Amino acid sequence: MPDGAKSIAELSVKGTIVRKLPRKLEVLEGENAAFCVEVEDDDMEVHWFKDGLKLHETHQTILKSFGKTHILVFVNVAYQDSGVVTFVTGRSKTSSRLKVKAMRHCPPICPVGVKMDVDRPNSALLTWVPAPNSQTSTRSIFVLERQEVGSQEWQKCFTSESSSTSAEVAGDSVPCEGDYRFRVCCINKYGRSGHVEFPKVVHLVPGPKIRSRLQEREVVEGEDARFFIELSATMVGTWFLNSTQLQHGGRYSIQQEQTQHTLVIHETRVKINLLFLLSLACDGWFSCIYYASFFAAAVVKFNPLSELDRNKRVHMGDTVVLYCEVSHHFAKVFWLKDGQELQPTEDLNIQSDGNMRRILRYFKSWFHVHTRVPFSPAVNILPVFPGAPVEFCPVPEEELHKSSMELDPVVLICHVSKDDAEVVWYKDGFEIEPSDNITLQAEGTMRRLIIRSAEASDAGSYTCQAGNNSVEANFTLLVLSTYTEPPVMIVEPKNDVVMKSYISEDIHLQCELSRSSGKVRWFKDEQEVENSDKIQLISEGPYRRLTILCASAEDGGEYVCETDGDTVFFQLTVSGLYSLL
Known part of the structure; x- marks a missing residue:
């Protein structure tokens, strides 16, 4: 009518399809998606299409016919299998939108039953139990952290596979003497659980470290033999010679200057074995014993060389x-x-x-x-010959550029030209030392660097260098995070929406997302909608809105708001305004 009024009728044409496809089908990743259609006659020629492409039977696409019933099954669907499925027979067709939703994965659950046994000298036994309803199909690890009382910083001190539920922490593992508390959490590729703190505090004392070990000595008979050992802490020590404790005086000079212990044996005569023991006040004798031996020689000497x-x-x-x-x-x-x-x-x-x-x-x-000389100390004549340069065998390109997931092991390998060649590994220019997480191996001409459990901080440029010739094999390691951000879900509306509006009105279709950073795509009748003079796509925090300005009857139809993990449908009808005259 001239004033804009309309009368709208819906026309349904009966075709050869008796039972149509559903308007939409939603399944989870890994499930099977099944479609079923029923037609009038048994011997009708039928075709299946997905996104306009004709389907043929494969190991993942099953096409079956049973008389008038025709079935399509997608096996073990993935997110990229989403699309429009169409069934065609003669001039009739029916369509369905397939939406594959990402499975909801949750971070692991906190361990339970944490206990600390401190009834042992200078150590603590920590035990815990995995959460009863924790996932068993996903690889996970437990991470134990320590904190010195009075400090705010937690430091990782132990990691284990999910099958290990205990750890013993000894005094040697802490940097300094103090009271320590501990906590444990569980990590898998979907995130990290909360931390559970152990109920007690334990006092730990680090054991002494040997900064300079006893060295074997060879001296000429009648000369003095000097030995020294340097520790990381000032402690009392005892010297033994052929199992006999030594005292200062006579042929033996014993001194201690803070962390350094020195023994001088005057006028050596026969081969002897030397033993140095540390006495710890907290638990008696120190468990490590350090030996050094030397022997006297016949009086044959080398004249000094220039x-x-x-x-x-x-x-x-x-x-x-x-x-x-x-x-x-x-x-x-x-x-x-x-x-x-x-x-x-x-x-x-x-x-x-x-x-x-x-x-x-x-x-x-x-x-x-x-x-x-037989029965005499060695005298070295060391000609300084620059050894033949060490060469690296070519490393395959795929081995030079590696990527790994967090927590997975990484192995870098190169081959050198000599079995006895010494190499040094560097990361981003800094020399790498062996640790609990890094192992350096040499086997024949093979040189390996093994990272037992990769972390994000392990990513970078690795160099294996031999000699002064700066011969290098360069590796690049990329560590990918195992934490996968959960898919964006639509919080509101929870169900599909049916809307009615009138011509010339502004229409608002709105969704609320589970995350403000989420992205959406809008579709109308399976065609993606873009911003225009008539349609506005608005994003405000977690809200996504499609606004139709001055709606007309042609704006009616099926609208879809789609995220990477969810979909909601709006069925919009726009009708005219009737004047009662």
Whole structure:
């Protein structure tokens, strides 16, 4: 009518489809989605389509017909399987919107039954029990943290797989003496549970660390032998010689200066074994025992060598002469290279002239040599030969760029050209030391760096370097977070909405999301809706709104608000205004 009034009727045309598809079907990820249609006759030609593409039977798409009934099943659907399914026979068709919803995964539940047993010297046994209704299909770990009383900082001290529900914390594991409390939580790829604090506090004392260990000594008979050991803390120690406790005085000089203990044995005569014990006030003898041994030698000495004779540098291919002078002309010496005794060959000439001992060789490769007199201390003659450079075998490209999920192990591997080559690993330019989480291995020519449980902080650039030649194998590690943010759900409305409005009115379709950062897409009759002069898409906090300005009858239809994990339908009807004249 000229004044805008309308009269609207709905036309239904009966076709050959007796039982249509549902308007929409929602299933969870991993489930099967089944569609069923019934037609008039048994022998009708039918076709199934998804998003306009014809479907054929595969291991994940099942197409079956039983007389007048036709079935389509999608097996083990994923989120990307969402779309419009259409059944066509002749000129008739029916459609359904398939929505695959992400499964709701929750963070793990706090452990229960926490107990602390402190009835043991300088340690505590912590036990807990997994939550009764915790997920068993998802890999999880327990993380134990400690806090010194008076401090606000919690530090991770122990991690275990979900099968392990206890941990013993000893005094050696804490940095300083103090009272400590503990807490435990559970972590899986969906998040972290809350922390459960253990009910007691335990006093822990760190054990002494050896900063400088006892070294084996070889001395000439009649000379003094000096030993020292340095600890990380000032403690009382006792020296034993051949199982006999030593006292200061006579042949033995015993001193202690704070953390350093020193023993000097004057006029050594025979081979002896030396033992150093620490006495701890809290639990008696310290459990670690440190040995050092030395032996006296026949009175055969080497005359001092000049620095130039002790350290030689030669060019490849040059003839090298190494010599030393002994105190007695009858002294027999042995020449050794890398621990192996040398024998005369065509290229190697070993000479003895009075007190002089000499070796001549045409060197085809670089190596180190030292001499040893029987029953005498070793005297090293170390020619400073720059060893043949260590080379790295090519590393496959896929091994140089690695990615890992949090908590998963990571192994970096490279091969060097020598079995005895020493390498140093660096991360972002800083040298890596072995730890509870990092293991460095050398096996033949293989060099491995193993990260037992990767964390976000382990991501970066790793370098394996050998020698001074800066020969490097570079690795890049990316650690992906195992925490998956839950999908955005629609809080309101909870069910589909049927709306009626009138021509020329402004119409508002609104959803409230579970997260303000969530994104939505709007559809009208399966076509995505964009901002325009007539339609406004508004986002305010958790609310998403579609506004139709000055609605007309053509604006009626099915509207869909879709997130990454949920969908709601609006069935909108726009009718005319009738004038009662």
